[in-house]
Amino acid sequence: MATILVVDDELGIRALLSEILSDEGHTIELAENAAQARAARERSRPDLVLLDIWMPDVDGVTLLKEWGGAGLLTMPVIMMSGHGTIDTAVEATKFGAIAFLEKPITLQKLLRAVEQALVKTAPPRPAPVAPGLPSYARTEPAAGPSLGMSAAPSGHSAGSLAGHLPASHHGNALTSEQTFELDRPLREARDAFEKSYFEFHLAKENGSMTRVAEKTGLERTHLYRKLKQLGVDLSRNKRGAGS
Known part of the structure; x- marks a missing residue:
């Protein structure tokens, strides 16, 4: 920064x-x-x-x-x-x-x-090279998480859906695998999805409310209110936090 x-x-x-x-x-x-x-x-x-x-x-x-x-x-x-x-x-x-x-x-x-x-x-930084590969074999940036649903893999019950819906933030890595229980009232299922959605964007933008508001198309005031309503923990997504 x-x-x-x-x-x-x-x-x-x-x-x-x-x-x-x-x-x-x-x-x-x-x-x-x-x-x-x-x-x-x-x-x-x-x-x-x-x-x-x-x-x-x-x-x-x-x-x-x-x-x-x-x-x-x-x-x-x-x-x-x-x-x-x-x-x-x-x-x-x-x-x-x-x-x-x-x-x-x-x-x-x-x-x-x-x-x-x-x-x-900014001073130029050399592109990372994967170990064991020649210098011209540059690593490509990972594709962004997909919001498309996938079929539930074996081991998941018929009442759940494993989708590429970002939710958790472990260390500095973002994981895009999240299971949603569908055998519940619509409002609860929707809240679970929205909470995962906003947690992903907060983790991806390192807790920047400005960036998240811009990415999600919400006014900052509305965004704050929404996150509070969903019970999203904002403290763990702040820059410099130990997460």
């Missing part, structure tokens, strides 16, 4: 971006003006800066120029503005910004821009 400096004179914007990016596992530094941004950049050496253009003392483009001229533009910078124009975006790019986000910033655009910025600046 990365250290991200958010520079914006609006408290609400700083709080919102901090919440979203912290939920993604990043360390967030906050600054409300250019002076604080300079100090934070020197102190934390961020991996990425989200920089507002319109600020009361020194505007974001001027600060961007300052960093570039002093050789301090060692991290990617994404500019933000609610009043920006194409000319402003082009100017910011010319002076070293790698992207421009227009306010109000949507969740999808924010996460995509941050991910792309960090990927571009």
Whole structure:
């Protein structure tokens, strides 16, 4: 995960971006003006800066120029503005910004821009090679879990169904095999499925409520309410937990 400096004179914007990016596992530094941004950049050496253009003392483009001229533009910078124009975006790019986000910033655009910025600046990592195979035999990423039902294997009663429905999280591995008892009221069977469904996504996204909300198509408030109703244990899916 990365250290991200958010520079914006609006408290609400700083709080919102901090919440979203912290939920993604990043360390967030906050600054409300250019002076604080300079100090934070020197102190934390961020991996990425989200920089507002319109600020009361020194505007974001001027600060961007300052960093570039002093050789301090060692991290990617994404500019933000609610009043920006194409000319402003082009100017910011010319002076070293790698992207421009227009306010109000949507969740999808924010996460995509941050991910792309960090990927571009991350050092390349060699692809893993399976033992005993030549160097050109690269391992392929495992396919995502299937949501298709399979026939119940031998050993399962006619009242149960073993499907590729992700549920459990053992260590750092996700298991996609889960048995559902069908000989029960519809509501109970549905709740069991939904609990397994959400537990899988929480494990897959390392407890990130933002990612799970995006993947499942639910608002965060609705998602929290749903997980509480189903009795999903959120603590074991938090980043850094011992699970």
